[in-house]
Amino acid sequence: MSYTCPVCGFQKLTEPPRSLTGGGSSEICPSCGYQHGVDDDDKGRSHAAARDEWKRGGMKWQSKSAPPKNWKPAEQLAAVLPRDGAKVIALTGCTRGCGRALAEFFTAQGQVVIGCGRSEKHIAELRSKFGPPHDFTALDVADDEAVHRWAERITVTHGAPDLLINNAAVIAPNAPLWKVPVAEISATLNVNIAGTVNTIRHFVPAMAGRGGVIVNFSSGWGRGTSPDVAIYCATKWAVEGLTQALAQELPHGLAAVALNPGIIDTEMLRSCFGSGAVNHPKPDEWAERAGPFLLALTAKDNGRSLDVPGA
Ligand SMILES: NC(=O)c1ccc[n+]([C@@H]2O[C@H](COP(=O)([O-])OP(=O)(O)OC[C@H]3O[C@@H](n4cnc5c(N)ncnc54)[C@H](OP(=O)(O)O)[C@@H]3O)[C@@H](O)[C@H]2O)c1
Incomplete structure (x- = not known):
């Protein structure tokens, strides 16, 4: 061992x-x-x-x-990064929180990270820290045309990803549903559901020929509910349902799984848990459990609703 x-x-x-x-x-x-x-x-x-x-x-x-x-x-160091047999990992929401920690983990492992997020500043930092073959792009996953261009370019430069991780998401400030501003509701639906759909639509055709795994980030609130986060719950329940149906549609060799990452001290958690967020694991600590778990997923996992170990 x-x-x-x-x-x-x-x-x-x-x-x-x-x-x-x-x-x-x-x-x-x-x-x-x-x-x-x-x-x-x-x-x-x-x-x-x-x-x-x-x-x-x-x-x-x-x-x-x-x-x-x-x-x-x-x-x-030269031998480890990058190395033959590295997986190409498309990762949305890599600029902060869990996605950023995963980007750090995967690059250190010698995998190739194809990341996106909206913040130009954080994307520029990632580019200067991790040069080619890694690739970081500033884009909004809710923008279907931008995701299309991204997937098209990456498929040419890097081939189809082995792993597509739909991590990007937002949460509206805590409030009963009828008090949440309509703009917050639209943003949550557009990023958490449509954003996930957009990457799947644009990467799956290339992945279909060669196999791979699609991981859609769910939540404990994709399987249960709490007050004041109804619209976020609705999007994560949607992610679970979408993943189940997609798993039935995918060609042989591809898998779709829904993943509850657990509870991690990120900006998103601080938004909904307040100061209690600090009692939960930090993203880099979490990524040491989540990263190997993600890398071990195979086509046999198709349709599963999973939890990061220790979540
Ligand atoms: N933290 C937890 O305890 C917890 C629990 C259950 C589930 N989750 C899920 O785990 C995932 C990661 O959450 P987190 O806590 O790391 O959140 P976070 O700290 O708020 O980070 C979210 C990431 O998504 C990116 N993002 C947001 N909107 C985007 C858009 N329209 N296009 C592209 N990127 C976008 C953000 O970057 P930009 O702002 O630069 O775009 C950021 O990199 C989410 O799916 C979340 O729902 C988290």
Whole structure:
């Protein structure tokens, strides 16, 4: 049994990293030099921060003992990112929150991320941080024509995605349904439902020839309800129904699943949970569970309503 380093994506750790077990390993990753367990506890920095350091080539061997003679981090970095067999992952809403954390996780793993979000500023940051073969585009998923152009271009430059993750969504400020402004209602319907439909319509024809998985982000509020978030609940119940029907339509080799990510401390959660959001996992911590789970999905999962482990 071998384990994946959550910092650099090296796949041959002999012990499970502490982040997966809550205890145990203090193994030093022989690829990036990060010391699991010890670094996590003593230095208080996140895996995402350590990953940034490693990718900049700034990671030091994290132990007083000398590194092994064959420790060549620059060569190992080049070997891991990008690598043959990387999945092409189309990811909506990659500028903040869960989507951003997934983009960081997947790039560190050597996968190729094709991301979008509306914020030009955040897209520019992602572009300068992750150059080709990654690709980041500022667009609104509710704009069918923009999604069409995006899918058409990506299919030419990168081929059909192996994984299409419909993560982008919005939530209206908490209020009883009859008090929610009509503009907020339209935006929630347009992004959460039509946005998901748009990417499916424009990527599936290319994916159909070669297989792949479509993951539509649902919610606990796609399977249950609460007051003051009715329109958001309606969109996530729609995502569940849409996914079930789509699963029955897809050609052999493709899968559609609905995914409840769990509860994560993001801007969206702060909007609906207020200060209570801080009691929930941070996106980078969550992505270490969600990322491997997403990468392991196959055509056999078609039609399932899933939860990120630990959600
Ligand atoms: N956080 C939770 O606890 C939780 C729980 C259950 C389900 N979820 C679901 O998990 C997913 C991620 O949520 P989150 O908490 O990470 O939300 P978030 O922090 O608000 O981030 C949402 C992301 O979607 C993007 N986005 C919003 N509208 C868009 C549009 N029209 N076109 C393109 N991108 C758009 C945003 O970027 P721009 O503003 O740059 O466009 C941002 O990158 C959502 O589907 C959400 O419903 C979250």
